[in-house]
Amino acid sequence: MAGVITASEPSWIAPFTGLGPRQFGKLVTVLRREGADAVRRGRPWSLPLEDRALLVAAYWRTNLTMRQLAPLFGVSKSAADRIIDHLGPMLALQPRKRFAKDTVLIVDGTLVPTRDHTIAEQSKNYRYSTNHQVVIDADTRLVVVVGRPLAGNRNDCKAWGESGAKDAVGNTLTIADGGYPGTGLVMPHRRRKGEELPDWKQAHNKSHKQVRARVEHVFARMKTWKILRDCRLKGDGVHHAMLGIARMHNLALAG
Known part of the structure; x- marks a missing residue:
């Protein structure tokens, strides 16, 4: 044929x-x-x-x-x-093992609808999904680490440690959104009830948001691969797909 x-x-x-x-x-x-x-x-x-x-x-x-x-x-x-x-x-993408002293990373979690209910759970997108912690280099926007998938109902601050992403980056400076309290990551300043943030904190939050948006741009490119919208693979299949797509993303970005 x-x-x-x-x-x-x-x-x-x-x-x-x-x-x-x-x-x-x-x-x-x-x-x-x-x-x-x-x-x-x-x-x-x-x-x-x-x-x-x-x-x-x-x-x-x-x-x-x-x-x-x-x-x-x-x-x-x-x-x-x-x-x-x-x-x-x-x-599959191999995680980066060494980082320069001045490297800044960005982490965020993304949900991948996954039909294998042995590894997925109902999550905030109302579908059975897996939570993937993705870490990118803030300067190059290359994916450097993808944590092991966890059930989609696991919040990001727990998934950060349990997925292995935290151990993979070590003490490298890492930026995250407000969903990672108590992790030691660089998060935006929060406004207490009845108080206003001082100007310097507002300026810091604006800068933080602009930099952290780079990981959202990476997710937008990766989600053009339709397997990440409805994965039928079982077991480690969704993990291998995420890692393989991350590798393709890096190759395309590196030129």
Whole structure:
């Protein structure tokens, strides 16, 4: 069965990955170096590594079912499912382990509607969701850490520590919104009842809001990947999708 979509035709790469052909080629080279194309026992892959990487990206971007996606690449539903299970984790972003002394980070939580109710809970968006703590570099806007997903009813101040994001950034200066009390993060000043904030605090809050908005811009770009609007993957699938999309975001941003 011949497929319609293939990485050998460069025009298919950007719509699904957000990357140029050269960036995509570098990504595939890294995957190959990490063993994604190693010879394995049993049935060989029916697609070259380039097409397999594009298939995973197309699934995350469009959220098509396996029945819809597989014919586009000329493979069976089970083959498409195996490709996603195998390559999805290998596309995951690796968290940054070291930060310069003057680095400023921004953290915020985002909810991903998730159908696997063993890891999701009803949340403020009225859907079963998972809470993902995402940390970006305030200067470059690159994603540096994505915490493990927690139930969507977990508030951000608890998810910050329980997801592993807090340990990953260590003592690096990190900005957050007002939903992280008691965490030691840099939050906006709060106005007490019956009091007005002094001018310097109002100016600080304005500056804080402008900088923190950068993480919202990152979320807006990441949520163009439809898998983050309604994830059907089970277990670690939603985590791998978030990490893989973060990696694609960074590659596209880095140019």
